[in-house]
Structure formats: C-alpha cells, structure tokens
Amino acid sequence: MTEVKPIAPIEQSWFNRSVLAVAPDLIGCTIVRQFPDGQQLRGLIVETEAYQQDDPGCHGYRGKTPRTEVMFGEAGYAYVYLIYGMYHCLNVVTDRAGFASAVLIRALQLESMPTQPFSGKLDRLAAGPGKLCQVMQIDRSHNAQPLTLDQAIWVEGRSFSWQQQFEAGQHPLMQTTRIGLSQAQDLPWRWYLKGNPAVSKT
DNA sequence: GGTAGGATTACG
DNA sequence: GTAATCCTACCT
Numbered sequence: 001m002t003e004v005k006p007i008a009p010i011e012q013s014w015f016n017r018s019v020l021a022v023a024p025d026l027i028g029c030t031i032v033r034q035f036p037d038g039q040q041l042r043g044l045i046v047e048t049e050a051y052q053q054d055d056p057g058c059h060g061y062r063g064k065t066p067r068t069e070v071m072f073g074e075a076g077y078a079y080v081y082l083i084y085g086m087y088h089c090l091n092v093v094t095d096r097a098g099f100a101s102a103v104l105i106r107a108l109q110l111e112s113m114p115t116q117p118f119s120g121k122l123d124r125l126a127a128g129p130g131k132l133c134q135v136m137q138i139d140r141s142h143n144a145q146p147l148t149l150d151q152a153i154w155v156e157g158r159s160f161s162w163q164q165q166f167e168a169g170q171h172p173l174m175q176t177t178r179i180g181l182s183q184a185q186d187l188p189w190r191w192y193l194k195g196n197p198a199v200s201k202t
Numbered sequence: 203g204g205t206a207g208g209a210t211t212a213c214g
Numbered sequence: 215g216t217a218a219t220c221c222t223a224c225c226t
Contacts (some may be wrong), residue, residue: 057209058209065223067223084210085208085221128210128211178209179210180210182207182209205225205226207221207222208220210218212217212218213215214215
C-alpha cells in the first residue's frame, strides 16, 4: 500500500493499481505543468479523492459515455471535466483498462508564484480542484492526455527527503469522507495532509 | 430539442 | 445562503 517509487516521473505501471492504493500514495507527489514557452509550475499534492466504477459518486458508475471514456481506459492519463459550467477538475486515471477509476486532485501546495497575475496568498492559490486548474491553466484540452514527461502535465514521485519526513511522522496523512457528493457520501475515500493550508476545511 | 442538476467558489 | 454559469446526461 505504501510502495513508493521516488524516481521521477512516475511510470505508467505505478498508476495501474487500485485507485484506493494510488490516491493516498499520490499525496506528497508533485504535479508539474509545463507551458509551451518552457516555463514550469510545480505543486505538491496535498489532497486527493478516489472514485471507481462500483461507487455511485463516480462519473463512470452508469457506464461509459463520451465524457467518461478516458476513465475506462489505461492508467496514467488525465481525465479533465467541467463542473458547474465554470470550473475544471483534474483527475488521474488508475487501474486496469475496462474498469473506470480515477484520483481527483483536490489541492496543491505550489512551489513558486505563477507568472500570471493571481491575487491571494501562495498557499491558497491551488486550494480546491477548481482553483488548481485555474492557476495551472488546465482545461478540457488536456483531457485524455498521457501524464508523461513530454506532455503539458506530468506527475513526479515523492522526493527522498519528503518520504523521510513522512516516515518520521512530520506529514500526518488523514483519511476521511469525500466532499460535495450527493451519493456515497459515507465512503472514506479522501486523503489529505493534516494542517496543510491548501486543504479544504470541511 | 428541452432541461435538471452538478466531484465549485466567492461573497454577503 | 446564494449567484455565477454551462456542459452532460437523460428525457421527449
């Protein structure tokens, strides 16, 4: 369950496991957004949620549709969808092809200030799934893209020092219920770093 | 072709 | 509490 590859970037096979194993393991990993001009924006993952096909809260619960098709495919791809007509959410597809599952990335701790004029404190700029897509400029054009090094978005594993701190108990990992659902609210499939300012309060 | 509702957020 | 805002899925 806590098998972690400290090698960056993460390989496709690492995502090809149960979403319930990948979602907590993604905490402490880094999302890297590379822009066409070569600039990078990097953020540590501090909050995730797991969704899978047999779960009524999952978009894939009622079968494959054009929107959810990527969730049914190979692991290691981005699933990006629009919510409430105004915000995008970034998910990482996990597990085997044919079984819909993905990790929703809910909050990042940014490593540096983005060049775009965003207001507010750095540690709150990527607090929430909609905000992190705004600040990282992620939208549906990134849907179904592989999260590999040559792409606009990829994921890097935990650094050695972070993993050491984690094992020393300096980053308490909490598990609780998911946010904003009208179904399956009771499943404890949300993970976050205790005390991190980017994590949702509720 | 019409429409209800949603894995959100900021503001009062 | 509620508005902003529009795609998706599910009807007819």
